[in-house]
Amino acid sequence: xxxxLASALLLAGLVAAWEAWCRSGAVSPLVLPPPSAVAETxxxxxxxxxxxxxxxxxxxxxxxxxLAGTILGLGAGILLAEWPxxxxxxxxxxxxxxxxxxxxxxxLLILWFGFGLTPTVVITALICFFPLFENxxxxxxxxxxxxxxxxxxxxxxxxxTLLRLKLPSALPVILAGFRxxxxxxxxxxxxxxxxxxxxxxxxxxxxxxxxxxxxxxxALFVVITALGMAVYEAARGVxxxxxxxxxxx
Amino acid sequence: xxxxxxxxxxxVRYRFPGDxxxxxxxxxxxxxxxxxxxxxxxxxxxxxxLLKLAAGLLxxxxxxxxxxxxxxxxxxxxxxFVFQAPTLLGWLSALDNVLLPVSLRRRxxxxxxxxxxxxxxxMGLGALAERRPGALxxxxxxxxxxxxxxxxxxxxxxxxxxxxxxxxxxxxxxxDDLLRLCASSGTxxxxxxxxxxxAVYLGDRVGVMAEGRLIxxxxxxxxxxxxPGIRYEPAFGAVCRSLRGIMDSAAIGRAA
Numbered sequence: 001x002x003x004x005l006a007s008a009l010l011l012a013g014l015v016a017a018w019e020a021w022c023r024s025g026a027v028s029p030l031v032l033p034p035p036s037a038v039a040e041t042x043x044x045x046x047x048x049x050x051x052x053x054x055x056x057x058x059x060x061x062x063x064x065x066x067l068a069g070t071i072l073g074l075g076a077g078i079l080l081a082e083w084p085x086x087x088x089x090x091x092x093x094x095x096x097x098x099x100x101x102x103x104x105x106x107x108l109l110i111l112w113f114g115f116g117l118t119p120t121v122v123i124t125a126l127i128c129f130f131p132l133f134e135n136x137x138x139x140x141x142x143x144x145x146x147x148x149x150x151x152x153x154x155x156x157x158x159x160x161t162l163l164r165l166k167l168p169s170a171l172p173v174i175l176a177g178f179r180x181x182x183x184x185x186x187x188x189x190x191x192x193x194x195x196x197x198x199x200x201x202x203x204x205x206x207x208x209x210x211x212x213x214x215x216x217x218x219a220l221f222v223v224i225t226a227l228g229m230a231v232y233e234a235a236r237g238v239x240x241x242x243x244x245x246x247x248x249x
Numbered sequence: 250x251x252x253x254x255x256x257x258x259x260x261v262r263y264r265f266p267g268d269x270x271x272x273x274x275x276x277x278x279x280x281x282x283x284x285x286x287x288x289x290x291x292x293x294x295x296x297x298x299l300l301k302l303a304a305g306l307l308x309x310x311x312x313x314x315x316x317x318x319x320x321x322x323x324x325x326x327x328x329x330f331v332f333q334a335p336t337l338l339g340w341l342s343a344l345d346n347v348l349l350p351v352s353l354r355r356r357x358x359x360x361x362x363x364x365x366x367x368x369x370x371x372m373g374l375g376a377l378a379e380r381r382p383g384a385l386x387x388x389x390x391x392x393x394x395x396x397x398x399x400x401x402x403x404x405x406x407x408x409x410x411x412x413x414x415x416x417x418x419x420x421x422x423x424x425d426d427l428l429r430l431c432a433s434s435g436t437x438x439x440x441x442x443x444x445x446x447x448a449v450y451l452g453d454r455v456g457v458m459a460e461g462r463l464i465x466x467x468x469x470x471x472x473x474x475x476x477p478g479i480r481y482e483p484a485f486g487a488v489c490r491s492l493r494g495i496m497d498s499a500a501i502g503r504a505a
């Protein structure tokens with residue numbers, strides 16, 4: 001409670017200092033708008049209803065990209081953990097696919113899928129793939145050898161061992177990867193819109209930049225940050241609920 | 250040679266890939282039904298490997314392992330195994346850990362749950378059935394692992410130094426739990442240990458292993474039931490001393 005109060009006071013202090021600095025005339029409002037102007041713009045966007053379609057588009061891209069990236073990352077992680085030979089064959093390709101700057105793929109993806117939701121979802125999915133893949137692979141290969149031997153002794157086959165031993169014991173590691181993926185998904189969605197979006201919070205930033213509306217840009221930052229924190233905290237809540245079984249007692 | 254051997258090892262040999270020498274170098278051993286056998290030996294003498302061969306977790310390079318006359322091709326549901334570490338699943342309750350051998354094959358029914366609960370109660374853990382392993386002491390975890398090995402009513406229990414990490418008093422309690430449960434269910438046991446007193450207290454017969462071979466096998470000349478105080482009696486000490494002598498002579502033979 002105390003730390004939360006301190007955290008809130010720090011925010012209030014920073015905003016007040018920012019406001020004071022802007023009002024002193026040391027900086028042009030075009031370069032750095034005062035918080036009061038940002039709040040006003042944000043409020044205007046909310047009540048006029050202009051914000052919601054953009055928020056919906058970005059949230060949809062984020063969710064779809066996260067979903068696709070999670071399914072692909074989890075699936076590839078399981079596949080490569082279960083078949084080490086496949087792992088050795090495919091590893092360089094997986095690594096290469098992750099080292100390609102994914103935003104640089106944007107123009108190509110627009111050629112393939114056109115403007116709109118799809119290229120951004122694809123970029124987001126590609127970005128989310130890696131933390132899920134890497135953590136699933138690590139988690140599954142680090143299962144206690146003694147427990148694996150126990151499952152062999154109990155006559156459990158490959159699928160049963162995966163479902164009843166490997167995935168449950170790797171779950172904390174996989175969920176940690178998922179939390180990283182959430183943060184990256186928002187970055188992927190917003191930045192993906194920079195390249196090829198017509199709608200969404202990222203596309204709105206580009207539009208605001210073209211009319212030099214810096215207070216709208218900062219207002220959109222606030223919305224993006226709030227969206228990210230809300231999704232992250234929700235995921236942490238779900239994770240805590242799931243991992244309660246893993247805690248002592 | 251007894252013909253009613255339940256577990257029989259016939260000329261069993263095993264070498265780990267890449268090793269220069271056999272870890273198990275030709276062992277013949279027949280264990281009758283219902284009796285408790287202890288396998289004694291120093292660390293690295295091959296006793297754990299022999300136990301894994303008997304369990305079907307390893308396949309011998311030469312020789313045959315038979316359970317009830319049938320050659321073993323892999324882990325058998327008639328055999329329970331207790332590992333050195335409790336190897337409990339941290340996300341399951343003690344009861345669900347005990348039920349694991351059942352739940353891996355089918356959905357546990359009420360009688361299964363009752364049997365598991367009875368086993369936990371018999372080991373004084375009835376009130377802790379819903380706890381997860383993280384909230385249990387080392388001795389309690391070992392008891393849960395023992396209950397898990399017994400829940401399938403195996404004919405043979407293989408134990409790989411299961412109590413080695415416990416303090417002396419807890420270890421003695423668990424030894425008595427094991428004797429009681431084996432006697433009540435008629436389960437045979439092969440108990441691997443490096444502790445001479447443990448082997449003498451538990452075993453109907455004791456085998457001594459050195460350098461991958463069974464160098465001695467014989468009955469323990471002590472009556473049953475054995476009260477815990479028997480450990481301090483001269484007869485008990487004499488058996489321990491003679492086994493120690495056998496182990497030392499193997500060490501001298503190696504040095505020579």
